[in-house]
Amino acid sequence: MRSFFRIIRFALQSMMRNFWLSFVTVSVFVLTLVTVNAVIVLNVLANASVKSVEGRVQVTVYFTSDASESTVKNVQSYLLGLSQVKDVSYVTADEALAQFKENHQNDPVILASLDEVDGNPLGQALKIRAYNAGDFPFVLQALETPEYKPFIKDKNYNNYESALRVLSDFSEKVRLGFLILALFFGFIATLIVFNTIRVAIYVHRDEIGIMKLVGANDWFVRGPFLFESICYAFIATVVMGVLLSAFLTFANPAIVAFFQGVDVDLVSYYLTNALPMFGAQFGILALLGLGTTTFAMRRYLRV
Amino acid sequence: MITFKNVTKEYPPKTHALAGVSFRIEAGEFVSITGQSGSGKSTVAKMIFAEEMPTSGHIHIGDWDISNIRHSDIPVLRRQIGVVFQDFKLLPKKTAFENVAFALEVAGESTKRIREVVPHVLKIVGLGEKGGRYPRQLSGGEQQRVSIARALVHRPKIIVADEPTGNLDAITAREIIELFTRINDFGTTVVLVTHDRDIVNGLHRRVITLRDGKVSSDAEKGKYLLS
Ligand SMILES: Nc1ncnc2c1ncn2[C@@H]1O[C@H](COP(=O)(O)OP(=O)(O)OP(=O)(O)O)[C@@H](O)[C@H]1O
Ligand SMILES: [Mg+2]
Numbered sequence: 001m002r003s004f005f006r007i008i009r010f011a012l013q014s015m016m017r018n019f020w021l022s023f024v025t026v027s028v029f030v031l032t033l034v035t036v037n038a039v040i041v042l043n044v045l046a047n048a049s050v051k052s053v054e055g056r057v058q059v060t061v062y063f064t065s066d067a068s069e070s071t072v073k074n075v076q077s078y079l080l081g082l083s084q085v086k087d088v089s090y091v092t093a094d095e096a097l098a099q100f101k102e103n104h105q106n107d108p109v110i111l112a113s114l115d116e117v118d119g120n121p122l123g124q125a126l127k128i129r130a131y132n133a134g135d136f137p138f139v140l141q142a143l144e145t146p147e148y149k150p151f152i153k154d155k156n157y158n159n160y161e162s163a164l165r166v167l168s169d170f171s172e173k174v175r176l177g178f179l180i181l182a183l184f185f186g187f188i189a190t191l192i193v194f195n196t197i198r199v200a201i202y203v204h205r206d207e208i209g210i211m212k213l214v215g216a217n218d219w220f221v222r223g224p225f226l227f228e229s230i231c232y233a234f235i236a237t238v239v240m241g242v243l244l245s246a247f248l249t250f251a252n253p254a255i256v257a258f259f260q261g262v263d264v265d266l267v268s269y270y271l272t273n274a275l276p277m278f279g280a281q282f283g284i285l286a287l288l289g290l291g292t293t294t295f296a297m298r299r300y301l302r303v
Numbered sequence: 304m305i306t307f308k309n310v311t312k313e314y315p316p317k318t319h320a321l322a323g324v325s326f327r328i329e330a331g332e333f334v335s336i337t338g339q340s341g342s343g344k345s346t347v348a349k350m351i352f353a354e355e356m357p358t359s360g361h362i363h364i365g366d367w368d369i370s371n372i373r374h375s376d377i378p379v380l381r382r383q384i385g386v387v388f389q390d391f392k393l394l395p396k397k398t399a400f401e402n403v404a405f406a407l408e409v410a411g412e413s414t415k416r417i418r419e420v421v422p423h424v425l426k427i428v429g430l431g432e433k434g435g436r437y438p439r440q441l442s443g444g445e446q447q448r449v450s451i452a453r454a455l456v457h458r459p460k461i462i463v464a465d466e467p468t469g470n471l472d473a474i475t476a477r478e479i480i481e482l483f484t485r486i487n488d489f490g491t492t493v494v495l496v497t498h499d500r501d502i503v504n505g506l507h508r509r510v511i512t513l514r515d516g517k518v519s520s521d522a523e524k525g526k527y528l529l530s
Contacts, residue, residue, distance in 0.1 A: 006408050017396040210392045213352070214453065215381035216409040 007223035015228055021200055022232070028196045029236030030243070032189035033281055037244060039185055040277075041266060043178040045255070048264040050171040057133050059140065060156050063123040065093070067151035072124045075148055079128060082142060084135035091125040123153060133171070190288060197229060197292040201300065208301050222297055229289030237282040244270065304330040304461065304492050305351060310360035312346050312516075320346045322516040323360070328494065330460065333487040335503050336496045337527055338513035344496045347513070348465045351494065352384050353377050364461070382410045385454025385462040385491075389469035391446045393438040399425065399449045400434035406453045420456060428452045428482060444475035451482060455491075462486060465496045476502065503527040 015022045063072055072090065079088045091099070097120050104110045114121070130136055140155055201208075204225075211221050248267050255264060270277070305328040312321040321343045328334050336344050349355040350362055353372050361370045369380060393402050403421045412420075425434050428448040438446050447467060454462050464483065468476035480495075480502055487493045497503060503510055503526065510525025511518060520528055 002413070003411060014396065206392075207394050207396070210394055211405070211409070212378075213354070213381065213386055213392065214406045214409060215378045215457075216405075217375070217378040220378075220409050 003220065003223075007220065008227055011224040011227035011231065014224055015231060018203075021203065022228075025196050025200055025232050026235050026239070028192055029232055029285060030239050032193060033236055033240040033285070034243070035185045035189060036182070036281065037240065039178060039182045043182075044266060044269055045259070045264055046174045046178065047171075049259060050174060052259075053133075057136075058127050058129045059136055060091075061126045061128065061140075061143065061152060062096070062154040062156075063125065063151050064153045065120070065123040067123060069124065071148075071151055072126065075143070075151075076126055078148075079126065079139065079142075082139060084130050084132065084139055085128060086131050087129040089127045091127060093120050093122055093124050096120075096122040096125045193285070193288050194292045197289060198296045198300070201225060201293065201296045205301055208297075222294070225293050225297065226290055229293050230286050233282055233285035233289050236285060237278055240281070241274075241278055304328055304332070304365065305494070306361075306363040307347070307350075308361040308363075310347075310350065310357045310362060312343070312350070312355065313358045320516055321357075324513070324516070324518055325360075326511055326518060326521060328492060330492055331487070331490050333484065333493045333506070333508045334495070335506060335508060335510045335525070336494065336513065337498055337503055337510060338519075340498070342513040343516045344498075344513055345465050348463050348494065348496050351461070351463050352386055353380055378409070382406075382457060383459055383461070385451075385457070385459040387447070387450050387454050387462065387464035387467045389466040391438070391443075391450045391470075393446055393449055393453075395438055398435050398437055399430060399441065399452075402438070402449055403434075403453045403456050406456050410457060412457075421452075424452045424456045425449075427455070443470050444472075444479065447471060447475075447479055448482070451479070451486075455486060459491065461492045461494065463494045463496075466498070467495070468497065468499060468502065473501070477505075480506070500527040 061075075076088050076090055079085050100122060101111065101114070128136075128139060130139055143149070143152060143155070208221055248270065252265075252267050255266060307324050307326050310321055310324045311319070313319055324343070324347065336347060338344050346355060350357060351364070353369055356372075357370055361368055363369070364380065364383075367380070372380060393399075394405065397405065400421055403424060404417050407417045407420065422431070422434065425431055428451050430445060430448050430452065433441065433445065438449070441449065447470075451467075454464075462483070467483075468479055471479060476499070483493050483495060484506070507524050509523050510520075510527070512520040512525075512528050
């Protein structure tokens with residue numbers, strides 16, 4: 001117990017008295033965390049915008065004029081039962097016509113031809129939103145049953161098909177891209193932390209030799225370094241938290257304005273995930289530090 | 304107290320630093336080890352505190368055969384031996400007081416006792432006032448006194464000093480040697496490695512002379528031998 005407190009005292013003393021080395025080490029740790037958090041923020045933003053674009057895409061299914069309202073309502077509840085479907089709204093024939101006219105108000109030819117026709121050429125319709133754009137082909141396939149197929153006049157699936165595929169490819173690629181980016185930065189960060197600690201221990205090699213000559217056992221030599229690396233991880237995580245809060249306070253209004261209509265609340269994202277996220281960052285950094293310290297001392301100092 | 308039996312030391316690939324060294328040092332002796340550069344003096348000193356292991360032969364400290372000492376026992380051995388070096392080997396980021404205290408802290412000595420003993424030992428080596436200074440704020444002779452205080456503070460039975468005066472001027476060197484003789488007067492065994500002729504001749508104590516890794520002479524009240 002006495003030795004434990006001495007080890008902690010030596011660690012704190014060494015951090016204070018080697019101020020610049022400690023400063024550099026903490027800075028490197030902070031930079032490491034900054035890159036990691038930058039990847040996280042970008043990932044959150046990218047996901048939110050992909051989600052929002054996906055959410056806006058909707059497919060309309062038009063029914064023939066002889067389809068009864070109850071048939072259409074059946075289809076609606078059938079679709080709502082599918083787990084991929086987020087929302088299905090019912091459009092009456094009159095609403096469909098009004099909307100059609102509005103969509104084509106600058107197109108006199110189409111409007112004129114509508115007038116040629118008696119009554120309402122359009123039937124009822126269902127507007128479908130899915131959670132993921134990539135699920136539309138499946139959802140529309142589900143309507144290809146003998147029960148419903150005869151009543152379906154048209155699905156504007158074809159018009160959207162390529163756009164949907166591009167979008168869902170894109171969101172897959174965004175996720176993959178960020179995964180690769182995160183791994184890459186994680187790797188670089190590991191190397192940097194590893195080297196920083198190695199240098200720090202190398203700088204202290206003579207002192208470690210002296211401690212051993214005076215009869216310090218391995219734990220007495222190792223302990224302060226291990227505790228120091230935990231302290232560095234902790235300080236770096238706290239500094240990162242402060243930097244991030246400052247960044248979010250200043251940048252969040254701009255980000256929200258930039259992604260108009262998209263639900264990107266980074267502040268609440270970080271608030272809800274703060275503990276696990278910073279806990280994980282601290283934990284990984286501390287483990288990395290401990291591992292590197294142990295490795296460097298074994299390898300270079302035979303302690 | 305210290306026994307070397309047919310000790311050899313090879314540094315790979317093919318340096319034979321010691322080629323069959325035997326001697327016995329009794330408790331309370333003051334022994335100088337001399338010899339030309341490269342004759343193996345430092346190697347002998349390092350083996351006493353287990354910084355090097357013999358290639359063959361046996362080394363005993365008291366009843367303890369340290370020829371094949373376990374790694375984890377080395378700190379235990381070193382807490383019973385005081386070591387002093389030519390380059391002082393002080394911890395640069397610790398004050399004189401902290402450097403001396405360190406030798407007690409690693410042995411788990413109580414803080415209360417450390418606060419009593421360290422100032423006392425600093426006074427013995429003549430540094431009563433300068434405990435708060437860092438090594439770089441001390442002269443060479445003062446730094447060596449700190450390192451001697453550190454070697455003394457845990458009341459070791461043996462002190463091994465490898466060229467402790469090598470970096471000091473003649474007058475300071477004599478003061479340091481005087482300090483060792485006083486320490487020896489209190490009953491501590493002193494092993495002094497030196498190639499300083501005047502020091503050896505001035506001591507009138509036992510001298511072991513090494514040559515090419517062998518004991519070439521071992522004389523009570525010896526003199527520095529010209530070779
Ligand atoms: N770590 C080592 N690796 C290889 N050879 C070594 C090592 N240490 C010492 N030697 C060799 O062993 C021999 C004895 O060295 P030692 O240091 O004991 O000499 P010394 O008598 O102390 O010399 P000096 O008076 O110059 O200090 C020398 O030839 C030296 O080159
Ligand atoms: Mg030597």
